[in-house]
Amino acid sequence: MIENIASMLLGGMAAGMVLFIVSVGLSVTMGLMGFVNLAHGAFAMLGGYIIVLSMRNWGIGFTPALALGFVATAAISMVFERLLYSRLYKAGELDQVLFTIGLVFMFIAGLTVFVGPENQPVPIPAELRGQINLGIVQYRTYSIFLIAAGIVIVVGLWLGFERTRFGAQIRAAVDNRRMAESLGINIDRLFAITFGFGSGMAAIGGGLGAEFLGLDPQYALKYLVFFLIVVAVGGLGSIWGVFWASVIIGVLDFVLKKYIPQGGTLFIYVLTIMLLLWRPQGLFGKPS
Amino acid sequence: MSAAAPDHDNLGARALTQRHKLRWWEPLPWLLALAFYFAFPRHLGFGTELLITVLFAISLDLALGYAGIVTLGHAAFFGAGAYTVGMLAHHGIWNEPISSLLAAAVVAGAIGLASGLVLLRTTGLTLLMLTLCTMALLEEAANLGHDWTGGFDGLTGIVIPPLFGAFEFNPLFPKVQYLYILAVLLVCFVFVRTLVYSPFGESLTGIRENTLRMHAVGAPVRTRLIVCYTISAAIAGIAGGLWAQANAYVNLSTLGLDRAATVLIILVLGGYGRLYGAFVGAVAYMVLAHFLSKLYPTAWQLGLGLMLVIIALFFRGGILGMGDAITGWLRRTRAAPKSSP
Numbered sequence: 001m002i003e004n005i006a007s008m009l010l011g012g013m014a015a016g017m018v019l020f021i022v023s024v025g026l027s028v029t030m031g032l033m034g035f036v037n038l039a040h041g042a043f044a045m046l047g048g049y050i051i052v053l054s055m056r057n058w059g060i061g062f063t064p065a066l067a068l069g070f071v072a073t074a075a076i077s078m079v080f081e082r083l084l085y086s087r088l089y090k091a092g093e094l095d096q097v098l099f100t101i102g103l104v105f106m107f108i109a110g111l112t113v114f115v116g117p118e119n120q121p122v123p124i125p126a127e128l129r130g131q132i133n134l135g136i137v138q139y140r141t142y143s144i145f146l147i148a149a150g151i152v153i154v155v156g157l158w159l160g161f162e163r164t165r166f167g168a169q170i171r172a173a174v175d176n177r178r179m180a181e182s183l184g185i186n187i188d189r190l191f192a193i194t195f196g197f198g199s200g201m202a203a204i205g206g207g208l209g210a211e212f213l214g215l216d217p218q219y220a221l222k223y224l225v226f227f228l229i230v231v232a233v234g235g236l237g238s239i240w241g242v243f244w245a246s247v248i249i250g251v252l253d254f255v256l257k258k259y260i261p262q263g264g265t266l267f268i269y270v271l272t273i274m275l276l277l278w279r280p281q282g283l284f285g286k287p288s
Numbered sequence: 289m290s291a292a293a294p295d296h297d298n299l300g301a302r303a304l305t306q307r308h309k310l311r312w313w314e315p316l317p318w319l320l321a322l323a324f325y326f327a328f329p330r331h332l333g334f335g336t337e338l339l340i341t342v343l344f345a346i347s348l349d350l351a352l353g354y355a356g357i358v359t360l361g362h363a364a365f366f367g368a369g370a371y372t373v374g375m376l377a378h379h380g381i382w383n384e385p386i387s388s389l390l391a392a393a394v395v396a397g398a399i400g401l402a403s404g405l406v407l408l409r410t411t412g413l414t415l416l417m418l419t420l421c422t423m424a425l426l427e428e429a430a431n432l433g434h435d436w437t438g439g440f441d442g443l444t445g446i447v448i449p450p451l452f453g454a455f456e457f458n459p460l461f462p463k464v465q466y467l468y469i470l471a472v473l474l475v476c477f478v479f480v481r482t483l484v485y486s487p488f489g490e491s492l493t494g495i496r497e498n499t500l501r502m503h504a505v506g507a508p509v510r511t512r513l514i515v516c517y518t519i520s521a522a523i524a525g526i527a528g529g530l531w532a533q534a535n536a537y538v539n540l541s542t543l544g545l546d547r548a549a550t551v552l553i554i555l556v557l558g559g560y561g562r563l564y565g566a567f568v569g570a571v572a573y574m575v576l577a578h579f580l581s582k583l584y585p586t587a588w589q590l591g592l593g594l595m596l597v598i599i600a601l602f603f604r605g606g607i608l609g610m611g612d613a614i615t616g617w618l619r620r621t622r623a624a625p626k627s628s629p
Contacts, residue, residue: 036413087601093358093412095600098556101549102596109590221545225420232417266428269421276421277406280414 006137008255014143016250018149018213022205022223023230024157024242025198026032031174031237031285032194035085036093038100041227042107042220047073047203048210050109052120062125070200077199078192085195087187104220111217133256146208153201154243160241170194174237184244229272235285245283298531308485317567321470325463332466336534338574339469340527345555345566346480347523353561354484355516356496357408360416360548361423362524364403365396367543369525371430371437372396374538377446378438385451389472389529396525397518399426404517408510420515420545442539446532457533465534472530474522482520492516496561553592556599559606568607603619 026040051069054060060068080103088096124142132141161167169190172180181187206215213223226249234245249268256264275283324335344366351357369392377383407418430437437443450456455464457592483489494502495509502509532538541547550573558569580588603610 030413036416084597084601091600091604094352094556094560095604097358097360097416098552099600101553102593102598103601105589105593105596109586109593112545112586113590175571225424225545226316228417228420232414236413263428263432266425266432269425269428273418273421273425274412276414276418282412 003137006134007139008258009251010137010139010143010147012251012254013247014146014148014250015209015254016247017146018205018209019226019230019250020150020205020243020246021153021208022202023227023234023246024153024220024239025195025201026227027231027234027236027238027242028170029195029198030231032170033089033191035089036100036143038051038097038224038228039103039107039220040199041224042104043073043077043199044206044227045111045215045217045219046076046107046206047200048122048206048215048219049120050203051113051207052122052210052215053115055123060177062123062128066207069203071238073203074196074200077081078196081192081195089191104224107220108217115217117217120210120215122207122215124211126251142211149208150243154239157239159221166190166193229268231282233272233275233282235282238282241282241284308481317472317564318474323497325466325470326437329463332462333394334574334578336462336469338531338570339466339473340530340534341551341554341570341574342566343469343473343476343530344524344527344551345558345570346385346477346554347520347527347564348551349560349563349566350480350484350523351520351575352555353565354489355492355513357513357517357612358416359419360545360552361419361421362520362551363545363548364419364423364426364544365400365521365524366401366528366531366547366551367423367426367430367540368396368521369393369528370532370538371528371543372525373529373532374443374446375436377448378443379436383447383449385448385457385468385533388448388533389526392529392532393522394525396528397492397522400521401514401518402523404514408513408517418431423543423545423548427540430540438538440540442537444537446536446538448533448536457536462534469534470529475562476526480523484563488512489514493561553596557595557606557607559608562605562608563605565608572607598614 022041022044026037029035029037029040042064047069050072051065054068055062055065083233084099088099101179128142128145130141131138132144134144161171169185172183172185173187173190177187206219213219230242230245230249233249234243252271253264256267260267279285305489320341321335325332328335344362347365348359348362351359351362369389372392372395373388376388381392381511382388403419403422407415410418414538431439433439447531448457451464451468455468491502491507491512494507495512499509507569528542531542554569554573555566556569557573558565558567576591577588580591599606
């Protein structure tokens with residue numbers, strides 16, 4: 001019984017960590033810029049591809065590949081942000097939605113042409129394969145690694161957000177952009193760096209999660225609703241909000257898929273609708 | 289002339305009093321649709337699909353273009369209408385075409401009303417998410433309710449009796465379907481055209497442009513939005529019902545994000561917030577898709593994405609907006625020599 005509960009919690013949390021790592025950037029950029037970025041999943045997908053292909057073709061290790069995915073995706077997304085996204089910050093949601101859906105289509109088509117439509121398996125390093133004994137329960141090493149990585153990342157991000165000068169600038173800009181601007185904070189630079197960092201995180205999430213989410217050109221659309229649900233439930237611009245929302249949704253999805261394999265997703269949609277009606281700003285968001 | 293006769297020297301007043309008048313080109317789409325019937329009798333299947341898409345896009349235009357409700361889940365109502373017609377016919381309850389369509393409109397409208405009552409309290413990302421979730425919820429429900437909806441396989445072989453007891457529906461030679469759908473489209477279009485030029489339609493535009501000010505002048509903003517959303521849902525339901533009747537089957541594709549995104553793209557391509565954007569967008573998209581998507585699916589997706597990016601960045605008005613910009617530019621360059629001494 002205990003083992004059952006523990007293994008379900010662990011599996012759900014591992015999935016939740018991937019959701020968190022991908023979605024946290026989306027939450028911060030949406031909270032900061034008010035930009036409905038439906039192409040966030042596309043950056044996660046792009047990063048996943050960079051990670052997988054660099055490991056397979058150049059034979060570099062897992063960790064360097066993750067770093068490369070982060071840097072490359074962050075750089076590419078910053079170019080997109082400066083050249084294209086920044087033109088639409090003042091536009092309506094509809095234009096932002098169309099623009100980012102257009103980007104998603106282009107990413108999907110591009111990866112289909114250059115890499116191919118099939119699923120790309122991730123080569124996981126040998127030391128992360130197999131099972132690990134946690135005392136109460138034996139569990140997959142990779143899942144435990146994901147949970148540990150997620151916790152390290154959330155603590156790191158939280159420290160960066162709360163304790164650094166740059167984090168303070170982001171918080172100031174989320175709360176009141178005009179005021180922050182008049183205090184001399186360079187908002188354009190802040191936006192570009194935050195956007196790039198968020199996309200880089202998504203890339204890492206794409207690479208880490210490819211083991212059980214898969215990685216094919218449809219990735220950007222397939223999981224988009226889930227990423228958006230996590231952000232909407234957690235509340236915009238809140239790191240802990242996204243974290244807890246990811247954990248809740250990851251565990252719920254895992255448990256529901258096991259016990260009601262048919263109606264599990266239905267249940268998550270119902271819960272999301274009810275929660276958003278009760279608190280439109282999400283669990284941890286501030287009322288606007 | 290009554291005392292309230294408009295001041296005809298005032299350009300703005302003249303535009304307001306004249307804008308609902310029929311313009312010379314407005315019968316054109318209908319004549320073209322009839323010409324299509326005689327010119328391409330072999331492609332009427334494509335024609336029916338096109339007309340249904342136009343109707344669906346018009347319903348979205350009412351909510352998105354006029355009232356400014358940004359929704360990603362409009363296929364929920366299309367699917368609700370399609371499943372209403374499909375389930376009524378499949379379970380042998382009712383299959384007379386026109387009254388089935390009314391049932392589809394009522395069911396889709398009811399879902400629109402029920403969801404609108406709760407959803408339209410929110411705006412922005414929350415609204416977007418809620419419309420998306422509502423659609424996903426209906427899709428899952430249709431997937432699960434296997435005994436009623438046929439689940440993943442959908443309902444096939446829906447039998448539709450002859451229209452007025454005389455004109456037989458034949459999925460292979462959809463002559464009757466084409467004219468029938470054209471007639472339904474005309475009726476719905478006249479209704480929507482009347483609606484958007486009415487004071488009600490005017491207040492919707494006001495809400496889209498400045499919600500706060502509409503509150504300030506005492507307009508019942510939420511009621512207006514809910515009524516508009518319900519009407520829009522009912523028309524989308526009619527479009528879905530027509531789809532089920534024309535294809536003689538219903539499946540989960542009527543409820544999916546694909547359909548919702550496609551109709552949004554079509555409307556924006558043609559130009560939203562203007563009556564004929566739906567026509568232009570549907571023709572442009574469907575013709576391109578018809579020829580390109582089967583031959584070069586990847587290039588089609590890439591082109592579609594590029595088109596969306598370009599529209600969002602540079603041509604917010606779509607094809608019709610581009611046309612307006614060009615005619616406006618021509619008029620100005622032509623008028624310029626006259627005004628200069």
